Amino acid sequence: QAPRGPRLQEMAGRLIMITPKLTERVPSTDPKRIGEYDTRMTCDVVILDGGPCAYGGKPEGRPPTQHDKVAELPHRNRDMYISAVGIVSQCRVALEKRQKGEAGMVLGRLGYGEQKRSDYSAPWLLSIATDADKVLARAYLATVDPFGN
Numbered sequence: 639q640a641p642r643g644p645r646l647q648e649m650a651g652r653l654i655m656i657t658p659k660l661t662e663r664v665p666s667t668d669p670k671r672i673g674e675y676d677t678r679m680t681c682d683v684v685i686l687d688g689g690p691c692a693y694g695g696k697p698e699g700r701p702p703t704q705h706d707k708v709a710e711l712p713h714r715n716r717d718m719y720i721s722a723v724g725i726v727s728q729c730r731v732a733l734e735k736r737q738k739g740e741a742g743m744v745l746g747r748l749g750y751g752e753q754k755r756s757d758y759s760a761p762w763l764l765s766i767a768t769d770a771d772k773v774l775a776r777a778y779l780a781t782v783d784p785f786g787n
Contacts, residue, residue, distance in 0.1 A: 643715030644685065644693035646722060646762055648705075649748050652688040653771050654764070655778070656681045656725070656744045658733035659717070679726045679733070683715045686774050712778050724751055724761035745775050 659680045666672070685691055694707035709715075720726060728744055735742030746764025753760035767775070 643683075643713065643718065644691045644709055646720070646725075646748065647698070648691055648693045649683070649685055651747065651749065652691070653686045653745070653747050653767070653774060655684045655686060655775050656720075656729055656732070656764075657684075658729040658736060658742065658744075661726070661733065664721075677723075677726055678719050678721045679729060680717055681720055681729065683718045683720075684778065685709065685711055685713045685715070686771075686778055687711065714782075722762035724763040728764055745771060747771070 659682065662678045662680070664678050688711070690711065691709040691713060692705035692707070693709060695703040695705040697704060720729075728746075732742035732744045744764060745767040747767070749763060749765055750760040751763040
């Protein structure tokens with residue numbers, strides 16, 4: 639499937655705002671967890687800073703392919719699947735708020751948590767937003783309908 643927008647890898651270090659929409663249970667891809675299920679969250683993700691964001695390739699692939707698309711900011715990636723357990727966990731309360739008709743969103747800078755096991759990658763996590771981050775997010779929200787499609 640062709641990328642519809644930047645992946646988490648391309649958003650690393652950037653301020654992002656996540657609006658969770660729903661969760662799904664999908665079969666685990668971890669062979670050590672047969673019979674267990676991971677949760678995947680569908681979200682709108684807005685990149686708020688860091689300049690134009692290149693995506694569309696896979697520079698870390700074998701063989702590598704260079705990015706061939708650029709997202710101008712702010713960039714809204716609609717209906718993005720997120721299966722990163724740390725981020726899904728951070729977004730659960732916001733999803734509950736949205737299900738009640740409230741404006742549930744999560745704002746933070748995308749980075750990595752602590753790698754606790756050598757056979758697993760460090761988890762993706764959002765840092766706590768600073769006051770300056772909140773000002774930037776409010777300026778963006780003033781230009782859009784957070785409940786709109």
